[in-house]
Amino acid sequence: MRHVPPIDALELLRAVARLGSVSAAARETGCTQQSGSARLRSIERTLDLELLTRSPRGVALTDAGELVVAWADDVLAAAERFAAGVETLRGESSRELSVAASQTVAGHLLPRWLLAFRARQLADGRTPTEVRLVTANSEQTADLVRAGAVDLGIVESPDIPEDLSSTTVADDVLVLVTTPDGPWAARTSVTLEEVAATPLIAREDGSGTRRAWESTVRKRLGGTPVEPALVLSTSAAIRSAVASGLAPAVLSAHVVADDLALGRLRRIAIDGPAISRPVSALWRGTPRDLRPTSRELLEAATA
CATH class of the missing domain: 1.10.10.10 (Winged helix-like DNA-binding domain superfamily/Winged helix DNA-binding domain)
Known part of the structure; x- marks a missing residue:
């Protein structure tokens, strides 16, 4: 050897x-x-x-x-x-695994990852790990990992903390949505400049969705978007506000999939490359410090 x-x-x-x-x-x-x-x-x-x-x-x-x-x-x-x-x-494989995840991940990606994670353990004849989930925005998730309050954090933000280890497990796409008869509804696409100059309904500072949108505008236009028309703390609240006709919003394609399918909202294409962001796992220490149960969950996610 x-x-x-x-x-x-x-x-x-x-x-x-x-x-x-x-x-x-x-x-x-x-x-x-x-x-x-x-x-x-x-x-x-x-x-x-x-x-x-x-x-x-x-x-x-x-x-x-x-x-x-x-x-x-x-x-x-x-x-x-x-x-x-x-x-x-x-006897550690059945211990509780604590995971903090941003709202998009917790509501739309993590459930199927957890099902695959559990299925793998059952197929190996092992007692499934009990997973404790904490939902927070991307900034709060990083803070929970940093403080040792959770074993693993999963965020969808372009800003990855340098003091934490990380790996990308998926990609997410941001889309512009409005009501079927709202602003730009009669058009097939709009420019990024137009959207950046329009007050949108947005998530709070520290949210991965808002950070990804503002980062895209800075990189492609060299400036920042105008101040939001309204700031809300959940994607569900933003979807309702958009549907009421208050203003458009930029949200994860996962978050608005049902609204688009039901015709409650309409997606408006933004000229240029898709606005995508990485979905990343965070943990304390080096890659070698990632617990085997955490690694198993990430393998289920990437599979």
């Missing part, structure tokens, strides 16, 4: 293969770029193989590197099963 690299080194190699960057892979796996580069060179020395080609544009896998990463997936999966098995022996 002396030619098998350490688990953390294989995790780093797999991240490099996915991201195409040593620095990005090092950040994801919780080490410095210098340490990551040294770890990769160590793998190549251990195996006596060239696994990566390096250029100013980044790194790419050699043919041997492609094979090693494929084999590493099997080793890492076995390591994760080993960790989950040890947790089972300790």
Whole structure:
């Protein structure tokens, strides 16, 4: 077994293969770029193989590197099963897992992830983990993780705290909605400039939805949207306010799916690329500090 690299080194190699960057892979796996580069060179020395080609544009896998990463997936999966098995022996796999999630995630994504998570554990003959859910906005979720009040946080915000570990588990798209006979209803699309200059109904500061919208306007237009017509603390309240004809809003496509299907609201296309945002999991410590039960839940989410 002396030619098998350490688990953390294989995790780093797999991240490099996915991201195409040593620095990005090092950040994801919780080490410095210098340490990551040294770890990769160590793998190549251990195996006596060239696994990566390096250029100013980044790194790419050699043919041997492609094979090693494929084999590493099997080793890492076995390591994760080993960790989950040890947790089972300790009686920890059935412990409560506390999760804080922003409203969009809690209401529209997490339920099906939890069903898949439970199904996996039952299929393995294990007692399902009891999950305690706390709903908060993205900023509050990060604070709960930071304080150790929850094991895992899931947010849909472009602003990921640098003091927490994170990984992207899904993507979400923001859409512009109004009433069927409201502003812009007769048009097929509007410009981003028009929407940014229109007072909308918005979530509170700290919400991932509002942050993603304002971040998009800053990046694409170099400015900020006008002040909202009304600020409400829940997506459900915003949907009702839009349906009443008060003003349009920019919300997650998941949140308004039923309203659009029922004809209660109408989606108006915004010219240009879709406004998307990552759905990210947050936890304290490094990637190696992610509990096996938390990792299982994230695997169910990405599957």
